[in-house]
């Protein structure tokens with residue numbers, strides 16, 4: 345899944361680049377507000393974009409009552425996210441699969457077993473998700489555990505206090521160690537932007553995470569009061585662009601938390617296309633972190649094919 349784009353090796357912490365980061369807030373907000381109004385994707389193209397969106401989803405369950413059986417059901421959905429009659433009606437050569445399945449560390453082994461032979465990677469949250477307030481050696485041990493269980497992607501959470509206290513060296517150092525603990529597994533750095541107080545902090549934390557070698561930067565755990573928003577997404581995309589201009593490295597982006605409708609998915613995809621280009625519409629550089637988005641996408645595709653909507657419960661996931 346992540347084979348096409350070389351990994352971001354990171355770079356030494358460059359405080360001038362972090363501090364010099366400019367987030368022109370009102371321009372960012374104006375630009376973000378204009379995105380949903382755009383009608384750049386219509387009808388047949390919309391169906392094609394929604395099929396593409398399926399392949400960009402990290403199909404997620406992160407609940408206290410997760411069980412191996414629920415995870416197995418979710419994995420079955422990841423293998424076959426679209427009903428065969430819809431796949432056929434759309435004339436798709438290959439049935440889509442989701443980008444990954446994302447679970448807690450103790451659910452990695454059941455997910456790996458359920459996805460065997462599918463090529464779909466398992467992503468695991470780690471580092472004391474969602475708050476991250478555990479001693480660093482335990483957070484690193486949790487990464488190693490998830491990797492040993494078979495996770496190919498690790499979604500870490502950062503220490504928000506390092507951002508709120510502007511301690512960029514401490515943030516850089518912890519992410520460098522997390523990346524080392526990941527080994528071959530790809531690291532997605534969850535910034536928990538709803539906790540970071542300002543867009544300027546979001547921009548700075550994005551830059552530090554990329555300098556420390558994050559393969560992806562991700563907005564939210566899904567557990568903060570405010571999760572993925574377009575202004576935050578725009579700031580993170582512009583940070584990815586700025587980092588790319590300085591280093592030549594491409595870093596992926598994952599909005600997560602509260603993205604539940606096909607319409608929102610299309611808006612996020614337009615943002616990626618316009619801000620970063622078509623490479624960021626591929627699963628090695630873009631993912632949605634979402635637990636219920638697939639249900640609405642399937643409904644909208646069914647409507648496109650049949651002209652009718654069925655109840656969301658007919659598209660049960662786990």
Ligand SMILES: O=C[C@H](O)COP(=O)(O)O
Pocket residue numbers: 404406446564565566567600601602603633634635636637
């Ligand atoms: O990373 C994924 C999020 O936890 C999913 O959030 P959601 O349940 O609001 O879609």
